[in-house]
Amino acid sequence: MLKTLSRLFIPKSSGDYARLGVLLALAGLILFGALRYDNFLSQFNILSFLRYNSMFALIALGMAFVIITGGIDLSVGAVAAMSSVVAAYLSPYGWLPGLAGGMAAGLVAGAINGVIVTRLRIQPFIATLAMMLAAYGTALLLANNQSVSVSYDTGFTTIGQDDFLGFPIPAWIAAFVYVLGWVFLERLPTGRHVLAIGDGEATANLMGLKVERTLFAVYALSGLLAGLAGVILASQFGAGQPTEGVGWELFAIASVVVGGTLLTGGSGSVGATLAGALLLAMVFNILNFENGLGWISLSAYWQSVIRGAFLLIVVVLQARLMKKTEAP
Amino acid sequence: MLLSMQDISKAFSGVAALRSASLSIAEGEVMALVGQNGAGKSTLIKILTGAYQRDTGLIRLEGEDVVFATPGQSQARGIATIYQEINLAPQRSVAENIYLSREPKTRFGLLDRRAMRDGAAAVLKTFNLDIDVDLPVAHFSAATRQMIAIARAVTQKARLVIMDEPTSSLDEREVAILFQTIRTLKKNGVAVLFIGHRLDELYEICDRVTIMRDGQTVAESAMADMPKMELVRHMLGKELAAFEAIARDGGSEAKPVRLLADGVGSGVRVRDVSLTVREGEISGLAGLLGSGRTETARILFGVDRLQSGAIRVDGRERDYNEPADAIADGIGLVSEDRKIDGIIPDMSIRENMTLALLPKLKKAGIVDRARQQEIVTHYIKALGVKCASPDQPIKELSGGNQQKVLLARWLCTDPRILIIDEPTRGIDIGAKAEILKLLRRLADEGLSVLMISSELEELLAAADHVTVLSDGRSVAALKRNELSETALLAAMAHQVN
Numbered sequence: 001m002l003k004t005l006s007r008l009f010i011p012k013s014s015g016d017y018a019r020l021g022v023l024l025a026l027a028g029l030i031l032f033g034a035l036r037y038d039n040f041l042s043q044f045n046i047l048s049f050l051r052y053n054s055m056f057a058l059i060a061l062g063m064a065f066v067i068i069t070g071g072i073d074l075s076v077g078a079v080a081a082m083s084s085v086v087a088a089y090l091s092p093y094g095w096l097p098g099l100a101g102g103m104a105a106g107l108v109a110g111a112i113n114g115v116i117v118t119r120l121r122i123q124p125f126i127a128t129l130a131m132m133l134a135a136y137g138t139a140l141l142l143a144n145n146q147s148v149s150v151s152y153d154t155g156f157t158t159i160g161q162d163d164f165l166g167f168p169i170p171a172w173i174a175a176f177v178y179v180l181g182w183v184f185l186e187r188l189p190t191g192r193h194v195l196a197i198g199d200g201e202a203t204a205n206l207m208g209l210k211v212e213r214t215l216f217a218v219y220a221l222s223g224l225l226a227g228l229a230g231v232i233l234a235s236q237f238g239a240g241q242p243t244e245g246v247g248w249e250l251f252a253i254a255s256v257v258v259g260g261t262l263l264t265g266g267s268g269s270v271g272a273t274l275a276g277a278l279l280l281a282m283v284f285n286i287l288n289f290e291n292g293l294g295w296i297s298l299s300a301y302w303q304s305v306i307r308g309a310f311l312l313i314v315v316v317l318q319a320r321l322m323k324k325t326e327a328p
Numbered sequence: 329m330l331l332s333m334q335d336i337s338k339a340f341s342g343v344a345a346l347r348s349a350s351l352s353i354a355e356g357e358v359m360a361l362v363g364q365n366g367a368g369k370s371t372l373i374k375i376l377t378g379a380y381q382r383d384t385g386l387i388r389l390e391g392e393d394v395v396f397a398t399p400g401q402s403q404a405r406g407i408a409t410i411y412q413e414i415n416l417a418p419q420r421s422v423a424e425n426i427y428l429s430r431e432p433k434t435r436f437g438l439l440d441r442r443a444m445r446d447g448a449a450a451v452l453k454t455f456n457l458d459i460d461v462d463l464p465v466a467h468f469s470a471a472t473r474q475m476i477a478i479a480r481a482v483t484q485k486a487r488l489v490i491m492d493e494p495t496s497s498l499d500e501r502e503v504a505i506l507f508q509t510i511r512t513l514k515k516n517g518v519a520v521l522f523i524g525h526r527l528d529e530l531y532e533i534c535d536r537v538t539i540m541r542d543g544q545t546v547a548e549s550a551m552a553d554m555p556k557m558e559l560v561r562h563m564l565g566k567e568l569a570a571f572e573a574i575a576r577d578g579g580s581e582a583k584p585v586r587l588l589a590d591g592v593g594s595g596v597r598v599r600d601v602s603l604t605v606r607e608g609e610i611s612g613l614a615g616l617l618g619s620g621r622t623e624t625a626r627i628l629f630g631v632d633r634l635q636s637g638a639i640r641v642d643g644r645e646r647d648y649n650e651p652a653d654a655i656a657d658g659i660g661l662v663s664e665d666r667k668i669d670g671i672i673p674d675m676s677i678r679e680n681m682t683l684a685l686l687p688k689l690k691k692a693g694i695v696d697r698a699r700q701q702e703i704v705t706h707y708i709k710a711l712g713v714k715c716a717s718p719d720q721p722i723k724e725l726s727g728g729n730q731q732k733v734l735l736a737r738w739l740c741t742d743p744r745i746l747i748i749d750e751p752t753r754g755i756d757i758g759a760k761a762e763i764l765k766l767l768r769r770l771a772d773e774g775l776s777v778l779m780i781s782s783e784l785e786e787l788l789a790a791a792d793h794v795t796v797l798s799d800g801r802s803v804a805a806l807k808r809n810e811l812s813e814t815a816l817l818a819a820m821a822h823q824v825n
Binding site for chain 1: 377379398399400403404409411415416417418419420424428429430431433437438439441
């Protein structure tokens with residue numbers, strides 16, 4: 001019993017310290033916000049925070065798996081934009097066609113990424129960069145360069161706008177996907193193979209793991225989750241947005257990195273990725289409140305600078321912690 | 329017979345790596361597989377494990393013909409390999425590494441983590457290893473990681489465990505533990521294929537030995553029936569054409585010592601090496617693969633840090649931080665593997681030749697092209713580099729001419745001491761003699777050459793005296809008049825005569 005407890009709470013590897021760090025930072029920010037701003041813990045703020053940021057959390061999870069294998073997926077923002085357009089076009093036929101169509105568009109884009117990376121042996125950075133351009137182009141072509149309104153009659157907007165048991169449906173979706181993601185990475189053999197592949201592809205191959213198949217699945221999954229985020233985007237804002245999603249991939253990468261996942265692969269955690277995504281979103285939320293107080297007035301540009309600085313501080317602190325605990 | 333491989337041939341883009349090689353191993357037998365670099369050992373192993381496909385030949389496992397298309401398939405048939413670079417996932421836990429690719433599962437298809445943890449601890453215990461199996465593999469020493477890899481093989485019910493130079497990064501105590509493990513495997517009827525170079529170890533642990541040379545199996549015998557000298561002779565073989573002797577008989581002893589290593593060591597690979605290189609002589613450095621030849625050169629050139637002993641250059645004690653310091657002292661190193669360390673294939677002869685010289689060729693940061701051209705033309709002529717023009721990409725030249733360009737790279741920096749590692753590897757026989765003559769001429773002009781070579785004929789033909797290494801130690805210093813094939817073989821086999 002004691003051993004199990006210590007296993008849960010005492011950090012062992014350097015990665016554990018990074019994960020502990022992001023949780024402490026998140027807790028610190030929430031405490032700061034709660035003490036400083038009156039409406040910070042209001043139902044309205046919490047629910048809209050969750051509703052809006054679920055999209056980013058979903059994309060960050062797909063990105064986490066890709067980065068754990070040592071790869072990167074730059075196409076997720078564009079794929080989400082493309083999927084939002086597809087979902088919007090299909091929404092008049094019912095909420096399910098809209099949902100399934102948007103996810104399918106994402107899955108196809110992700111699968112193409114997977115084929116290019118594993119079969120054609122193109123570096124993930126290049127392969128997904130190409131997909132990013134292609135997906136933006138496709139989104140603009142499909143939408144004729146304007147946003148595509150969704151149907152409000154088929155229940156499609158329920159996905160993004162309504163609540164279930166007091167919580168926004170996007171938050172339920174994200175929570176459900178994260179639970180699945182955690183079970184996959186921590187409790188299923190294939191999840192452990194994802195980690196082992198990130199530790200060294202050649203080694204994993206020699207150990208008899210199915211490297212190509214697993215890598216393909218990881219890119220396809222990232223596309224699928226970007227597609228799901230696109231569906232939520234269209235549903236939440238009532239329109240498919242071909243020009244949205246710019247920079248989402250960077251937000252996702254930042255969330256994963258803040259969550260202690262190494263860009264070199266082989267390490268990472270689902271929970272810490274969620275914490276990383278929430279942490280970055282929380283900084284944004286707090287800056288909004290700070291503006292609202294009226295003490296200072298920060299333009300969106302300054303907010304971006306501050307978020308960047310915050311990200312840098314967290315990553316530097318993590319690097320220090322990890323250095324201290326490096327294996328002998 | 330557990331395994332028999334017969335008449336295995338394999339060529340890579342037309343170049344034969346294996347020519348009708350064979351290997352057979354009985355159950356519970358420890359078989360040594362030895363041979364020089366390029367003898368075909370690793371190709372043979374990779375064919376056995378399914379990493380490569382054979383061109384021709386037969387593999388029988390327990391009497392049944394088999395074809396392995398992937399490493400996974402050979403593993404499924406009970407063949408496990410412990411590679412030199414231990415192939416474990418460093419950030420994953422010990423237990424996971426032992427079970428990766430065949431994890432125990434619960435009824436719901438989830439990982440049975442308790443079974444993994446307990447099973448891993450239990451199998452490690454049979455090797456007297458009591459460690460926390462939840463820690464990442466990277467936490468442990470090379471020896472422990474090796475035991476983990478072996479434990480992985482055991483849990484996979486391996487019938488044959490292939491160990492590729494398993495002792496290369498272990499100290500003596502760790503080697504003893506490894507050998508204990510091998511004996512345990514043997515007792516359980518598991519066969520071991522042991523690829524190694526340290527003769528004492530082979531004689532200690534192996535039952536039989538298979539010797540390879542030039543892609544062929546040249547001898548197979550019980551270890552006890554194979555004297556060390558005989559084994560080394562089989563491994564090294566003989567060059568077909570004898571070089572004309574171009575060494576001088578004595579006379580250089582009176583010259584001042586340029587480079588002196590006194591008990592030099594850098595950890596496991598090099599423990600205690602002493603040698604001297606005098607002005608205007610070619611000093612040979614010999615030893616079997618893994619004896620620490622190249623590593624010694626790396627210390628002398630400042631690539632690896634000196635940990636024990638002393639290096640003197642022109643009588644002054646030196647401890648280089650980096651090669652730039654050695655270069656400043658007039659030392660040059662022509663490395664063993666041209667393709668990896670030496671040439672930049674797509675760059676021209678001119679650029680490759682003057683790479684090390686660029687800092688000196690610069691005037692206000694701009695390369696002095698006229699001066700560069702002058703130097704390049706001079707060396708192309710002086711060394712007889714056969715090329716269309718100095719601007720031809722170096723990759724279009726033959727091996728011998730590439731080597732000359734590399735040699736010129738260092739010569740134009742005007743070195744006083746040149747360390748040259750395997751000067752004639754991969755070069756045809758005519759060009760070999762030419763390179764050796766060139767070295768001699770340079771020595772006559774006052775250059776001190778330390779020539780590292782695994783070819784007996786080359787050492788006999790060109791070296792004024794030879795230092796022989798064995799297991800990271802200099803075990804013999806043979807003067808010109810003591811040099812003979814027998815003497816070299818005896819020293820390499822580490823038999824004190």
